[in-house]
Structure formats: structure tokens, C-alpha cells
Amino acid sequence: MRPSRRLNNACLGALAAMVLLLVLSASSVSGKAQEAPLYHCPMHPQVTSDKPGDCPICGMRLVPVKSKPAPGRGAQPDARAASPSQQAVPAQAGEASAPATTALPLQLKTKTLWRSTMNPNEISDHPGKDSMGMEMVPFTVTESSTQTPAGLASISVTGADARRMGLTYGLVEERDLRRDVRTAARIVPDETRLYRVNTKVGGWVEKLYVNATGQAVRRGQPLLSIYSPELLASEQELLSAMSAAKQLARSPYSQVSQGGQALVDAAVRRLKLWDVSQAQIERIEKTGQVEKEMTLYAPASGYVTDKTVLPGQRITPGDPLMVVADLSTVWAEAELYESDLPYVKVGMAAKVTLPYWPGKVFEGRVSLLDPFLDPATRTLKARMVIPNPGMVLKPGMYGDAHLEYDLGIQTAVPDSAILPAGEHNYAFVAGSDGTLTPVEVTLGPRSGGYFEVFSGLTPGQRVVTSANFLVDSESSLKAALQAIAAGK
Template identity: 30%
Template sequence: MTRTDRIPMRTTSRITLLLLLIAGFALGRWAFPAGGKAPAASGESAAAAPAVEEIWTCAMHPQVRLPEPGQCPICGMDLIPADAGGGSSLGPRDLRMSPDAVALADIQTAKVVRRTVAHDVPMVGKVAYDETRVSTITTWVPGRLEKLFVDYTGVPVRKGEHLVEIYSPTLFSAQQELLQAIVAEKRIGRSSLDILHTASTATVTSTREKLRLYGMTDAQIEELVARGTPDERVTIYAPTGGIVIHKKALEGMYVDEGSEVYTIADLSKVWVFLDAYESDLVWLRYGQDVRFTVEAYPGRTLHGRVAFIDPSLDDRTRTVKVRLNVENEDGLLKPGMFVSAVAEARLSDAGKVVDTNLAGKWMCPMHPEVIGDGPESCPECGMELKPVEELGFITEPDGDPVLVIPATAPLLTGKRAVVYVKLPDREEPTFQGRVVTLGPRAGDWYVVEDGLEEGETVV
């Protein structure tokens, strides 16, 4: 692959070039009113000048034609050589300049090259709960809330810790049913009638099941059977560790089956929602690494991977929500924290993300943070991991590069982009204006989608 180092074009020389181009067209029209034949020399200075001598003109005032370099009598600009030689193959968009004029205008050219382009996409957003890790603690039996062991929100709980004690007459009678069924089963067990035996065993099984549905654990049921006396209180334990984020009930309240008492969020993984501008979407892909900082830990860089890009745009802000899945084992990130993020996007030709760190890796199609070395199944969702290449990644540093031109090359006129291409095999530098289709801008480069070939030279 060839790479051409580009010298940034100075603004002044760009303006000069533009003026030259305008002047060039004007001059062409003036010099060849019809048919492309040079008219007889007119005007004192032109007539006096020998045929080989160059004529000097002003880029702003093409009517000024003087035999020697100097300043324009109208505006004082330095004159440039007016090369109106009668070349044959100039198209309507073509512009020929003498080598002197090219040098004078300080015109820089660059080759159209293929390379991977990088672009930093800055975004801001907020830490949020991982919605798949939020569980609601509900009562499984009607009764009265005797004791709430977590008094306020924000308290961390561990898996298996007691949360609620409920006084429940319903549960009390269900426990009695089981104890009676067990007594009956034992009595019938001594009789020889099989049919009675089967029926009593079924009753024990169904009453046990009822207690399980009321939220009693197997251990609690065994304890009840061993004790032999019912207890009208039942304790609810935390099904998962996390932070109590909502407390919806008060001690002493009467509740029905299915009433919500607490909401617990497991913060070992969190979500970060970022706002991306419409124009930045081209740079963002599933699974992409995004680094970010939060105010609470200045100077500390955290990472997450793009798990979801909202398919619809927020009408008001013209932004799209981008969700990161972030590991938070140490609990540093708290929901609501403001996040300032940067996605360092490297894009290839097919719009794929270049990430050399993922070479040979496999990723879950649903959980980009789950990365493995082979076809394992995702611990989060059980899906088979896929090779990252199948998920739109390129892992070679220079794989599948895009066609680019220097960002200073195109003249952008609202809807259209025009590039001056240096035509090859011409004795004198000749430039052709061409309308091209550009992709996104990436720093010093514009991605070219259509209109240019690799190796062409642009101004």
C-alpha cells in the first residue's frame, strides 16, 4: 500500500487556487469566445509583446493583461502568468495552468490512498442499573408484614439474607394441613390397602408443594416437619445479592399474595447510557470498546462495550441512545453518575470495526463483555460465542482499508463535494473538477464513497 504524506495546504494558497480556478474559467471564455481559436491579438500590451513572451494577469481581474510581472493596477495583487495557449483536449470542467502558475499558487497535491481511518467519538451519558439484574421481592402469602429487615433504600444485601417476616394465618393453616397429612400417611402406611397409601402420599406431596408456592424453602419445610408444630410466621430471603433500590411497604401493613416489598439491583454489572449524534452513528458498532471517566474518580479510565444502539432517534435532541455493558465488580459505578466517554473508532471498508485486541477471540452476540477463546456458551444467556469476525470486527491492523483523500481536498458546496483531480499524462498541469460522494470525515481525512480511484492525484 502506498501512502503519501500530505503537506497541509495553507489557507492563503487555497484562496489563491480558488481565484485561479475562477479566473481560469473566465479567461478561457474570454480568450476563446467561440470555436476555441485564439482571436487576433488585441489591446496595446498584447500586441506589443512578442509571441513567445508570457502575459501576466490578475486572478481577480482577468481583463488586466500585462507583458511583465508586477501588481494589478486595480487591486494591487501580484500578477500571475496567464497561460491561454491553444491546447486541444480541454473539457468544460478542465483547467490548465502553467507549471509557473502551479508553483506560484503553491498548489499541493496528494494521491487518493487506501488506509484505515480513525475517529474519536465523544459522548456523554449516565450510569444506570442493568435491568436484567433487578429483582423484585414480593410476598407469596397474604398476611401482615411483621418485620422488614431492611429499613431504607441503598442498603446492600447478600444473597440468602433475611429480608421480610410475614405473619400469615393462610400459611399457618397450610402448614397444619401438611403436618396432618404426614400423620395420616404414617397411620395408613401400617394398613395394607395400597389405594389408601397412594392417596395419602399424594396429599403430603401436594401440601408440601403448596408451602413451596407460599415461599417456604425445602429446608424450612423439613424444619417444620421435624418440629411438628406450625408457625404462622414466614421469612423471605434475598434471592440475589445487590442494593435495595426501592422499598414499597411498611412494617405492620397487610399485604396480598404478590405484593411488592423491595426491589434489589445487582450492581456487579451496570449499564451506561450514552447519547450519540446522528452523524457519529457511522462510527459506532456492536461490541466496540468505549473508554469513559466519571467525576467521582478523576483520572481513572474505565471501559465498556457497546451492547445496544437504539434503532430510533430522539426527535428533540437528534441523538441516539447507545448502551454499554460495564463490569462493576468493585462497585465503583453507581447508577445516576455522569459519564464522559470516547469511542476510538477505526473503520474499515465494509464499515467494520478494527480492533486488534480481539484477534482470535469469540464474543457473545448478546453480551459483548463476554469474550472467550473458543465456542463456549455465554454464562449470562447460554448462547454460543461467535468468532468476532462474524460480529463485524476486523482484527488485522491494516485489514480492508477505505479510500480516502485529505480533508482539505474537497470543495464543499452545501449538497455537493467537488474535487480537482490532476489529469495524468499531460504536458502542462491540467486539473479536472469532479463531483464525488464522500463518506464521513475522520480527522485529516475524508472517506471517498464514489467518484475517485485509488492512485489518482487530487489538489
């Protein structure tokens, strides 16, 4: 009996050891299953894997998901382990109406695709191997029903992701817009204030009172004197007519006496037609002596801009002798591009500033728009009349012209929200659920950091104003994946 009892005890011990081994094995397998690591993409949390690798959407390295400690073990929950969609997002300073702190899930269709692990651009709608013979990995894409511009798709950005990307938002609103037209302007003399000095009789220059270009003159100041045999003969005719008129005045016949005065009047008119001054005519009549020289006077106050005469020079009727420019008012000529022409009108206010004199503004008005476009520069010349007190503006100077056209109250969007795409423009509109939807917009003129909106946006909408290109890249990638999923 003793050997049989020993055999039974040995069998019971072996059975107990086997049961214990099975329990330990099951516990180890369960622990390993619970502790199996899980990896996900920080930018696309829906992409997960049980082994390290790269995100098939953006190519970023997958990071391990931090698991929460089992409840009841005294461990405190790690707030950092929460997903971005579960974190509260405080509004950034200066950020207008930050998005909701928790992104609400969207009711979007999903589709599974397969991507090559070596070539992220190689995508298929069914499992298999890529061109390098490696197994393709699955991933999911969402399909939005929102109508968006071609090549773009709506995306969902949580508050944490928005803060990490540096997203800021602006508001579409009604604003008082003004179109600013700025261009270079060149100062030139006012052509209506240029005076040419010449003579209507031939002769010789006796004396020059103003003998230098650029010299300032006053109205009525002597410029030069000339000797003219023709003028001398006309003065002598005046004296002869005066003598004859005195003799004829004693005639008993009124017609004869009046004829003598008519001769005097005709001689005076002839001298005036030759620009002999009234004072000189009166002097001849008073003294009864002819004057050898005739003096030419400045027709206006200004500066001598041109002088083509020298003492002793022979001149003929009509020869230009001097040019006097009145610079109390000058012109500013600006070149306007075709896109600015609808906003520049004759009579509108204009301002001219000088680059070397900050804060000094010369105000005037647009007086003329050239009827012809310059075929070489494709610009139109605009002329502005600018008062020039103190003669500060000199012909030949360059300044900056500023024209302002009132557009009135219009719907406006911040210019930083606009992304140009060839012939089209679009912006990303922020929804209350954290979605960013691309919208094509039609824009008007730009004014003070804003664009006038013709269509596409309405007042009250929030639009992305910074990190637009990051959002645009994500939207383009998502649209490309949706196109592949749809078999396009």
C-alpha cells in the first residue's frame, strides 16, 4: 500500500503543477495583451498601428499612445495622455473668437484605402503588394458632402491642433472702405503760367537787365531794351500826327479837325500793337521826343527758365528772348496703372508728399486725365494742380502721390485670409464644430488691410488669417485622397 500511496501523491502534485502553470500562462498572455503597445499619428489620430512606423497620410513618425493606469490602483489620470479632441483649449491672446474647446465628431463617410510603406504616393483601393513587393498598409479617409473648390476639402482641427499650428481667425464684417491709389509723381511747371518774352519789331538788343537763367523777377520789372528803326519811325509818326492835329484843330470844319485827332489815335494804336507801354507813349506825347530804346518788362512774377539773347544781338519779330515761369502753382504728373483708372476722377482731392520731408503734405486736385494710354508703359498720365507756397516744390522733383476713392460701406475680409490660386481666390471659413471649409470668393479692391467681398462670404463668418498654408496643404492632401477613394 505504501508504494501505491506514494504514486497517488506524485500524480496529485504533477496535476497541481500543471494547473498552476496554465493559470500563470493565461495571466501572462492576458497581461501581454493588455500591455501590447499602440502607436498613432500626432496629426491624424485615426491612424493607429501596433508597431512603430510612419503615418501613411503625412509621413510623420508614429508615436506611442500613453495608456491610462488601471482604476483602483491609486494612480492619478495623466491629463497629458488625453487626445487633443478631449483637451480644453484656452483662447490665445489677440485671437478673435477662438474655436470650440472640444471638436465635435462630424457625420462623414469613411473609406479604407491601402498605401505603400515605402512610397506614400502609391495608393490602392484594395489590399495587395506595392511595386516593390511589400505588403500595403490600410488607412481610412473621410468623404465630406460639403461643396468646396476643386482640389480642396474641409478639414477638422481641434483646439489643441489649432494652437499648435498657430491658427488665428478674423471676422468678415461691414466696413467703410476706401481705395488708396499711391504712385510716384514728378513736379513740373504749370504750363498755363509760363510766359514767353519776345518782340514784334526787329532791331538790336541794347541792354539786358536780367542776364542769368534762374533769376527771380517781379511782374513789371525791366528785362531788356532794344533799338528798332521801325519803332523809331512809328514814334516819329506819332509826333507828326500830334503836330498836324494841332494845326487842323483850328479849322472851321469839324471833319477836318476830327481827322487830325484820328491820325494821332492811329499812330498810338500802332505803337500799342508793337507792345509799347502806355507810360512810354505818354512820355513821348509829353516830351515831344522820340525814344531810341524800347524796354521790355516781365509779364509775371517768377523765375527766368530760358534765355536766348545777348547784348548787341540782332533780333527779328517773334524771336523767343526769355521764358518766365510762375511757380506759385505747379503740376504733379503721376502715372496710373489700368487697374487704378476706375478709382481716379477729375476734381478729386490729391496729396503729394516728399520722401525727404516726412509729415509735410501738399494738397491739390486732379485737373486732367490724359485721354491716351502710354503704349510702352501701359500707364495713363494724371495731372494734379498743387499750390506751392514758399516755392518748396521745384520742377524736376519726385514725390509720392496719394489719391483716395470712397467705396462706401461694403462687406470686407482681412487680406491675410485670402489665398490666391491662379485666377481664383479662396479662404477657409471656421465652423462652430472646429471644421475649416475652403470657400471660393470674388474680391473687389483692397483697402487698409481688407478686401471688398463681392461673393462667397457673408458678414459674421470667421476665417483663418494665419497658418493658411498649413491648412491649405492638409486640405489639398485630403481632397486628393478623397478623389482616389472615389475612383477619380
